[in-house]
Structure formats: structure tokens, C-alpha cells
Amino acid sequence: MKLSTQEEYGLRCLIQIGRHQQVSGGSLSISEISQLEGLSIANAGKFVRTLRLGGFVDSERGHSGGYRLSRPAEEIVIGDVLEALGGRLFDDEFCGEHAGQAGSCTHTVDCSIRSLWFNVQKTVDHLLNRITLTDMLGEEPEVSAGIAEKSDKLLQVGSAL
Known part of the structure; x- marks a missing residue:
């Protein structure tokens, strides 16, 4: 799985x-x-515009203007940010986008792959919806440890089911 450029840089801009x-x-x-991100002004503007339209940042005009968070960092959920920046890995349109030369997927009734992608998406969503922007603002070792802890808790709950 790969994040799109928009998701990666958009999230990095939000963290900055x-x-x-x-x-x-x-x-x-x-x-x-x-x-800070090594981007062109046009690309940075594009990513920040998407964040603004998603309700994560506000713009301020004037000499000391710029962009700031629209609400406290602990209220900004990373799953929501990534969805606004690029959507989801697996959604209702997924099968239609992978129909090959046929007009629709030939496995609409009996598809073993669909359940795999659905459950991968569900697991990713559970983790991303537990991580806030506050969790992402520290230095890498701190951020990594915090995310690992949340991921481990999620996996423990999942294995207990």
C-alpha cells in the first residue's frame, strides 16, 4: 500500500x-x-488549501498572516485528515475501479479478495482514528513510541476477539 503524494505532503504540512x-x-x-518541507510554493499552497477546505486549518490575512490550526491539535484525528487529503484505500467504488476489461467486476458475488481489503481498511481506520495531531507533533522517537503503543493496544484487543 502506498500513500499518495497529497496524503504524505498534506500531513507533513499540517504537522509543520x-x-x-x-x-x-x-x-x-x-x-x-x-x-520547511522542500516544496514549491504552488504545491505547498495546494496541500494547505485542501487542509483548509477540510476544516483543519484557517488562514489569516495581513502582514503576520498565514495558516494556523482551526481547532486544538488533540481534536484533529489523523484518519479524518488522510480521508480529506485522499480518501480511503478500500471503499465502495474499489471493485468498479478494478473490473479489468469487463464493465463490472466478474467476482461481484464470490470475491475472496474484497473481504481482505475490507478488513485491512477496517484495521487501518481503527488505528488512524486513535491518533491525533498532538500524537504527531513530537520528535520521531517520541512519536514512534506513542503510535506503537496505540497499535499494540489495538492488536491486543483484536487478538482477544
């Missing part, structure tokens, strides 16, 4: 905005975001 706000309390301009 969250980190900056956490440290300084201020907003971050598109040019600052593009510099």
Missing part, C-alpha cells in the same frame, strides 16, 4: 503548522511551509 503553533502560538506562511 501544528509544531509552529505549539512553539510560537503564531501562524505559518505558505513560503515558510514550502521551505
